[in-house]
Amino acid sequence: MIPAAVRYVRPGSVEEALAALGEPDAKPLAGGQSLVSVMKLRVARPELVVDISRLELAGLETRDGELWIGALTTWADLAVAPELRRPALAALAECAAAIGDLQVRNRGTIGGSLAHADPASDMPAVLLALGASVVARSAGTERSIETRDLFLGPFTTALGDGELLTEVLVSVPAAGSGSAYASVEHPASGFALAGAAALVRPDGSSSVAVTGIGTMPFLLDGEPHAALAAAEIFGDRFAPAEYRRHLAGVVVERALAAAAARAKEDE
Amino acid sequence: MARPESALAGNPAHRAVPEALSLVVNGERRSLEVEARTLLVHALRDSLGLTGTHVGCDTSQCGACTVLLDGAAVKSCTVLALQADGAEVTTIEGFATDGALHPIQRAFVEHHGLQCGFCTPGMILAAADLLARDPEPSDETIRRALRGNLCRCTGYQPIVEAIRAAAGEAA
Numbered sequence: 001m002i003p004a005a006v007r008y009v010r011p012g013s014v015e016e017a018l019a020a021l022g023e024p025d026a027k028p029l030a031g032g033q034s035l036v037s038v039m040k041l042r043v044a045r046p047e048l049v050v051d052i053s054r055l056e057l058a059g060l061e062t063r064d065g066e067l068w069i070g071a072l073t074t075w076a077d078l079a080v081a082p083e084l085r086r087p088a089l090a091a092l093a094e095c096a097a098a099i100g101d102l103q104v105r106n107r108g109t110i111g112g113s114l115a116h117a118d119p120a121s122d123m124p125a126v127l128l129a130l131g132a133s134v135v136a137r138s139a140g141t142e143r144s145i146e147t148r149d150l151f152l153g154p155f156t157t158a159l160g161d162g163e164l165l166t167e168v169l170v171s172v173p174a175a176g177s178g179s180a181y182a183s184v185e186h187p188a189s190g191f192a193l194a195g196a197a198a199l200v201r202p203d204g205s206s207s208v209a210v211t212g213i214g215t216m217p218f219l220l221d222g223e224p225h226a227a228l229a230a231a232e233i234f235g236d237r238f239a240p241a242e243y244r245r246h247l248a249g250v251v252v253e254r255a256l257a258a259a260a261a262r263a264k265e266d267e
Numbered sequence: 268m269a270r271p272e273s274a275l276a277g278n279p280a281h282r283a284v285p286e287a288l289s290l291v292v293n294g295e296r297r298s299l300e301v302e303a304r305t306l307l308v309h310a311l312r313d314s315l316g317l318t319g320t321h322v323g324c325d326t327s328q329c330g331a332c333t334v335l336l337d338g339a340a341v342k343s344c345t346v347l348a349l350q351a352d353g354a355e356v357t358t359i360e361g362f363a364t365d366g367a368l369h370p371i372q373r374a375f376v377e378h379h380g381l382q383c384g385f386c387t388p389g390m391i392l393a394a395a396d397l398l399a400r401d402p403e404p405s406d407e408t409i410r411r412a413l414r415g416n417l418c419r420c421t422g423y424q425p426i427v428e429a430i431r432a433a434a435g436e437a438a
Contacts, residue, residue, distance in 0.1 A: 001325045008286065008303035008349050029347070036345045037327055039304075049303070051350060076339070101415025102393055103330060106339040107346065188328075190414070 003039035010051040014166065018139040020050040022162045028052045030072055031107035033100070034116035057111070057166055060084070069168040071111025071134075075099045078110065087262035088172060091126045091179035091197050091255075098122065098183070100190055111165045114147075117216070119154045119234070120191040124217035126181050127168065128209035129197040135167040136160075144169070151216040176202030178262030182254035183212070184247050186238055193239045194247035198255035200263045208252055213244045224252050290351050292317065293361030301348045307341075308332045310348035311358060319359040319388050323417070330416030333389035334358050340396035342415070359388035362395075371395060371433040380429030382420040389416050394430045403434055 011017040020026060025047035029035055032053075038044040058072035060083040067083060069092075078084065078096035085093070099105055099113075099122055113121055114134060127147045134145050136159055150157050159165060173179070183195030192212030199207045208224045211217035213233050220227035228248050235241030285300035292315060299314045311317045311334065323331035325344055332344040335357035362369040371391050374380065381387040390413065397404055397412040404412070409430050410423070418426060 002306065002309070003304040005302065006304050007284075008347065010349070010352075029350070032346055032350065033327070036306075036347060040306075040325070040345075049347070051347075053350060101330070102396060102412050103333055103340045103342045103415045104327070106336075106396070107341050 001040040003036070004042055004045045006039070006046060007048045008051060009048065010054065014052075014055055014057065014137070014164075015139075017050055017052050017055060018137060018162070018164060020048065021164055022139050023048055026050055026162070028112075028115075028164055030109045030112040031074060032112075033104050033108035034112055034118070052164070058109075062172065065172050067170040067172055069110055069170070071114075071165050071167055072109050073111075075105035075108050075110070076102075079105065086172075087266040088174075088177040088179055088199070089130075089170070090262055091129070091181045091199070091259070092123075092170075095122050095126045095181040095197070098181075110168055114150065114168070115157060115159060115165050117151055117155050117157045118191070119214065119216050120193075120195075120212040121217070122181065122183060122192055122195050122211060124151060125195050125197040125209040125211040126179070127170070128217055128219050129199045129207045130170050130173070130179060131199075131207065132168055132170045134165050135169065136163045137166050138163045148219055151218075153215050156216075173199060174202055176263055176266050178259045178264070178266060180255045180258030180262060182251040182258065184251060194244050194251050196248065196251040196255040198252070198259040200256065200259040202263065206256060206259070208256065210248050210252065213248050220252070224256070225249055228252065286349060288348055288352050290353060291355045293357060303347070303349060305348040306344055307334070307336075307346040307348045307351050307356075308343035310351075311343060311356070317358050317360050321385055321388060323385065323389075328415075328417065329386070330389040330393060331386050333392045333416065335392055335395065338396075338399065340393050357392070357395075359391060362391065370436050371398070371430070374429040374433035374436065375426070378429035378432055379425045380421065381426075386416060386418045390418065390426055394433065397430070398434055404430075406431065 027046035029049040029051045030053050057070040059070045060081050061068045075096040132147045179199045181197045183192040194213050195211040197209050208220045233241040233245045288301050289298045301310050311320050321331035323329035327342050327345040333340050334343045337354050393416050409427050
């Protein structure tokens with residue numbers, strides 16, 4: 001399988017990349033673990049790939065109570081990042097360490113995965129539970145998008161033509177909070193049949209989000225099990241909708257229990 | 268008979284425009300021309316003749332095409348060759364030195380870590396990445412590191428034993 005013919009540029013700066021992404025049918029290429037795969041299947045046939053993989057958009061930084069994650073940060077780097085050792089942010093590293101396989105984690109980036117918006121990808125659940133947002137830039141504009149507004153459907157996001165996701169921003173939860181991610185994976189693909197992320201705060205309140213069970217990852221509003229019972233759940237030959245609903249309830253409980261245990265550690 | 272590309276000949280987007288690629292493969296500087304869409308695995312196999320890097324599934328599942336790109340194991344069927352411009356690539360051909368097998372290769376031989384051998388280059392390069400980060404991995408860690416590498420004949424137990432033995436030797 002070989003991608004359709006395409007042009008390739010490797011801009012030296014974010015500004016140059018944004019200018020190139022303004023061209024018709026241009027796609028940003030980071031680690032390529034989603035884009036190259038769909039180009040090989042010729043599901044994606046961009047005219048131009050803009051290789052952003054060497055731009056200075058990788059790394060983590062905590063400032064003023066907020067954690068900034070560069071869009072080009074790989075899963076491998078997230079899995080071992082010292083910034084994520086605190087219990088409140090542990091779900092980010094835990095989730096990254098379990099994505100794909102060693103080779104995919106070496107190349108795959110958080111920004112690329114979010115922009116690809118696979119409905120069964122793991123990290124969106126964690127970012128939803130943590131109330132994260134992303135920064136989207138295009139030539140001359142910059143805006144912030146809450147993750148709950150980012151996903152519009154399978155492989156569809158609120159990012160516009162020419163917009164590049166450059167950073168992920170997480171407000172660090174109060175001391176005494178804990179977060180966790182739990183999933184049951186399809187044994188062959190490794191994608192989540194059902195995945196859940198939980199954030200438990202010092203007052204005992206929690207946020208829970210799920211992935212793999214619908215057309216996109218989503219937050220469970222109110223009591224999680226009641227929200228799951230009412231949710232529209234996707235089924236296929238691997239896992240019918242009712243089985244996925246059951247699994248989701250199981251992983252929600254696991255994520256909540258692990259997050260609560262971590263919150264206690266932090267007290 | 269008309270040549271199949273003739274229908275596309277008028278469309279500049281479909282013309283194969285060669286681009287220069289320069290990279291260090293197994294310690295040697297190599298310069299070649301590739302199309303923008305050329306995958307790293309094809310550049311290695313077809314342009315450089317390094318056929319030890321195998322194409323198994325072609326869908327980023329099997330890991331037979333694993334190489335080290337600047338020291339990190341990657342699936343070379345899911346990297347554009349141009350993305351490796353200026354990088355250092357290590358393939359299985361770069362593992363033995365002066366005819367002496369690398370300790371991981373030797374361990375695979377000694378522990379029957381291969382049968383048909385198709386998956387072996389990828390297994391060895393994934394193991395090299397693992398052992399570079401974690402010189403004394405547990406069996407569980409070894410198994411997790413091999414998640415992206417499929418073997419369809421030997422089974423995984425001797426492969427895990429080989430990697431455990433190689434780790435012991437290096438430690």
